[in-house]
Amino acid sequence: MTSAPYKVPTSRPPGRPAHWSLALVVLAVVLALIGISAAAYYYALRPVTLRIAVGPPGSDDLKVVQALSQAFVASHGQIRLRTIQTDGVTASAQMIAEGRADLAIIRGDLSVPKNAQAVATLRKNVAVLWVPAAIKGKKSAAKITKVAQLAGRRIGVIGRTAANVDLLKVILQQYGIEPGKIDVVQFPITEAVDAIRSQKADAYLAAGPVNSKITSEAVAASTHEGKAPTFLAIDSAEAIAQNHPMYEASEIPAGAFGGSPDRPEDEVKTISFSHHIVARKDLSDTTVDAFTRQLFAVRQTVMKEFPLAAKIETPDTDKDAFIPAHPGAAAFVDGEEKTFLDRYSDFIWWGLMGLSAMGSVGAWFAGYLKRDQRSNNSTLRERLLDMIAAARRSDSTEELDRMQAEADDILRDTLQCFEHGAIEEGALASFNIALTQFHHAVADRRALLMNLSQNLQRAGSALRVTGT
Incomplete structure (x- = not known):
């Protein structure tokens, strides 16, 4: 084998x-999986820096925003603020209209950018019209007691912004006074007191918060020999508000500007408008929600250093509001904030x-x-x-x-x-x-x-x- x-x-x-x-x-x-989880966690909790346009330099609005920015950093919140100083509310509105800012402080009675939506009301302002007390031995306009009597008079407007002149025209137009029948002169804030003491105008208009230091000083300068100035009531405030939705009928409380006697002695009818914090319409709802939540969380802290922060209020969330509320801010105000699962x-x-x-x-x-x-x-x-x-x-x-x-x-x-x-x-x-x-x-x-x-x-x- x-x-x-x-x-x-x-x-x-x-x-x-x-x-x-x-x-x-x-x-x-x-x-x-670890990398994806870490990236998702970082994306969800990373600090977001928002550019906010505000001005003019040295204004109360700028000081409030700077105080808020510091408070945001101290609170270690999700939102940070980077301040962009502008020449004023008009320039700030232009910044957000052009997309060069995420937030802006604008004036409600000016043209509101189409891409801007309200996040908060920074402060409410009232229009104050008054006639200085007569100075003995000098010609004065002390006999003016009503707005309708301003025709043919010289009216001093405190502040260089054209918006205050437009505000005066709206008031006078309601009383049938054409712009050509008055002489308007504007005084810088720093020169207002001297101008009033020098009687450079028959009546004056100031616009600002009820507790505005600028208005209080101007009213005090209008007091002579213990006589308080005469405050002109805007009795047609409700009619003005109906014709111009950016304004509201309001009152100046008695004694709002202090002094003895009280200035004013009685409540005075007037119109008001607001300064708003607005955000770009395309800004994420989640981001605006977080900003609004932080804003009202630190407001009490900022008030201790800067009392004007106490005037910050939630926006009007009604559908017919003059400036529509941003959905992110509206969710915070209406208690409809999205949960973590809703967001992500x-x-x-x-x-x-x-x-x-x-x-x-x-x-x-x-x-x-x-x-x-x-x-x-x-x-x-x-x-x-x-x-x-x-x-x-x-x-x-x-x-x-x-x-x-x-x-x-x-x-x-x-x-x-x-x-x-x-x-x-x-x-x-x-x-x-x-x-x-x-x-x-x-x-x-x-x-x-x-x-x-x-x-x-x-x-x-x-x-x-x-x-x-």
Whole structure:
């Protein structure tokens, strides 16, 4: 009996360490999840700096905004403010109209940019019309007691802004006084007191908060020899408010400007308008909501240093408001702020979709890595089947021992593939059948070779006996 000698394969198909490959995939997915979570956390909580336009330099509005900016930093809130100084409310409105500012302090009775929406009312201002007390021995206009009597008079307007002149014209127009029938002269704030003492006008107009220091000083300068100035009531305030929605009917409380006697002695009807904090319409609702919440959270702190902050009020959220409230500010005022899930549900949903996609890609990649192991194991199984035939033809036990050693290695590789999930139980069962058949073939061949060896030994012994 002869057969081709068994040849030990010089090399087997290389197997990739699947457990390391799978571990790297898992590690990559975990790191990606950590990175996504960190990015989402940073995005949600990162400080946002908003540019706010305010002016003019040295004004109370600017001082309030600067105080708010410092309070925002001290509170470690989500919003920070970067102040942009302008020449006044008109320039501030232009800044936000052109998109060069996120927020602005504007005057409600001026042209409001189309892209601006109210966030808060910074302060309310009243129009104050008065006639200085007569100075003994000097010509005066003390006999003026009504707005309608201002025709043909010289009226001094405190402040250089054209908006105050327009305000005066609105009031006079309601009383049928044409602009050409009066002489209007404007005085800078710093020169108002001297102008009043010098009687450079018959009557004066000032616009500002009820407790305005500028107005109080001007009224005080109009008091002579214990006689208080005459305050002119705007009795048609409600009519003016109906014709001009930017104005409201209001009152100046008795004694609002102090002094003795009280200035004024009785409540005086007038009109009012507001300075607003507005935001660009396209500014995120979440950002405006956060700004509004911080604004009213720090207001008490700022009031201690700057009392004017006490005048900050929530915006008018009615649908017919002259300046529509920004949805973010309206949500804060109406108690309809979005929860974390409301704000970031889309991000969470897309994140879950992304994770699902990453999981699918990871599963595909893991399967791709296991493909080599499956292919390698299939080759080893075919090799084992070839070894069954080779074992049945083997002529030596040494050759069978070598095949047995190789089968042990194949078994080890197959079990590793099964542990790593590269092959299923069905494939393992198939391999077990082949391995069992191989063991049977080796055992049968080994028994046959041993019988042949014993028979040859007996035959040799018999021949030696016969020969002798």
